[in-house]
Amino acid sequence: QVQLVESGGGLVQAGGSLRLSCAASARTFSAYAMGWFRQAPGKEREFLAAITWSGPFSDYADSVKGRFTISRDNAKNTVYLQMSSLKPEDTAVYYCAAERSSPHSIGDLKDDPDYWGQGTQVTVSS
Numbered sequence: 001q002v003q004l005v006e007s008g009g010g011l012v013q014a015g016g017s018l019r020l021s022c023a024a025s026a027r028t029f030s031a032y033a034m035g036w037f038r039q040a041p042g043k044e045r046e047f048l049a050a051i052t053w054s055g056p057f058s059d060y061a062d063s064v065k066g067r068f069t070i071s072r073d074n075a076k077n078t079v080y081l082q083m084s085s086l087k088p089e090d091t092a093v094y095y096c097a098a099e100r101s102s103p104h105s106i107g108d109l110k111d112d113p114d115y116w117g118q119g120t121q122v123t124v125s126s
Contacts, residue, residue, distance in 0.1 A: 001025075001115075002024055002025055002026040002032070002098050002114070002115040003024070003025040003115075004022055004023070004024050004025075004096045004097070004098060004115055004116065004117035004118075005022065005023050005117060005118070006020060006021065006022050006094065006095065006096050006117045006118065006119060006120040007020070007021050007022075007023070007120060008020040008021050008120060009094060009120030009121045009122045010121075010122070010123070011123045011124075011125065012086055012122070012123070012124055012125070013086075013124070013125050014086060014087055014088055014124055014125065014126050015085060015086065016084075016086050016124075017082070017083060017084040017085075017086065018083050018086065018122060019080055019081070019082050019083070020036070020080065020081040020083070020094055020096075020120060020122075021078055021079075021080055022034070022036075022078065022079045022080075022081075022096030022117055023076075023077060023078050024077045024078070024079070024098060025077070026077065026098070029053075029074055029077040030053050030074040031053055031100055031101075032053055032098040032099060032100055032101065032114075033050060033051065033052050033053055033098070033099045033100075033101040033105065033106040033107055033109050034050065034051055034053075034070075034072055034079040034096065034097070034098055034099075034109075035047065035048070035049060035050035035051070035070075035096070035097045035098075035099070035106065035109045035110070035113065036048045036049045036050075036068075036070060036079075036081045036094060036095070036096060036097070037094070037095045037097060038090075038092035038093065038094045038095065038122075039092055039093050039095070039119075040089075040091060040092040040093075043092075045095070046061065046063070046092075047061055047110050048060065048061050048063075048064050048068060048081070048094075049061070049064065049068055049069075049070040049081060050070065050106045050109050050110065051070045051071065051072055051079065051106075052101070052103060052104055052105060052106055053072075053074070053101065053103060054103040054104055057104055057106075058070050059106065059110075064083075064090075067083065067084055067085045067086075068081060068082065068083050068084070069081070069082040070082075079096060081094070083122075086122075086124045087124060088124045088125065088126045089124075090122065090124050091122060091123050091124050092121075092122060093119040093120065093121050093122075094119060094120050094121075094122050095116055095117050095118075095119045096116070096117035097109060097113035097114075097115065097116050097117070098113060098114055098115040099113045099114050099115075100114055
């Protein structure tokens with residue numbers, strides 16, 4: 001069982017930045033691909049970004065490419081989402097997810113991750 005706890009959400013003005021963190025309880029955190037999703041009211045959950053446990057490979061949704069950056073620190077069992085140039089349409093609950101995978105793969109993380117965090121609210125005001 002892996003527990004994921006997000007933090008760093010809050011209220012920010014349009015054009016601002018936030019960094020989300022997700023701390024994982026897994027003893028073998030480095031064996032998991034990690035990702036971020038979000039869900040706005042009345043909308044389906046949306047994939048945003050993923051990173052392999054080896055680090056070099058990452059993937060982004062077109063809606064956030066160039067504005068959001070995913071990274072991880074395996075020594076701290078933590079994955080981050082640096083968000084910049086935020087827009088009101090980025091307002092949502094942001095979720096961290098984990099998928100056990102091989103070093104250079106994200107497995108089924110985009111469609112069916114093994115574990116989810118509880119989410120953190122991000123609100124972008126205009």
